[in-house]
Amino acid sequence: MRGSDERSGSLFSYVDLEARVGVGHPLRPIREIANAALAELTGDFSALYAQRLGRPSIAPEKLLRAMLLQAFYGLRSERQLM
DSSP: OOOOOOOOHHHHOSSOHHHHSOTTOTHHHHHHHHHHHHHHHHHHHHHHSOSSSSOOOOOHHHHHHHHHHHHHTTOOSHHHHO
16 A cells, blocks of 8 residues: 655654755755656556555655655665665
8 A cells, every 4th residue: 555745744853844954955956856756656656556455655755755865965775864
């Protein structure tokens, strides 16, 4: 089952995620481009997951955004990313 792509930043953090990244930071326009591309793929992602069986997974959009951050910051593993 496919998980949702909603942000829950306030669940584990007392500082708003938007406040952590500056207004002029280069990640902001990259995020807009990535979100636009991932929005076009939402239907394809939904078709790949079971509709009602199993536990919800991590949304593929979140995983792909994390992989982009990993590549941009030169992190060698998912452990370093976390």
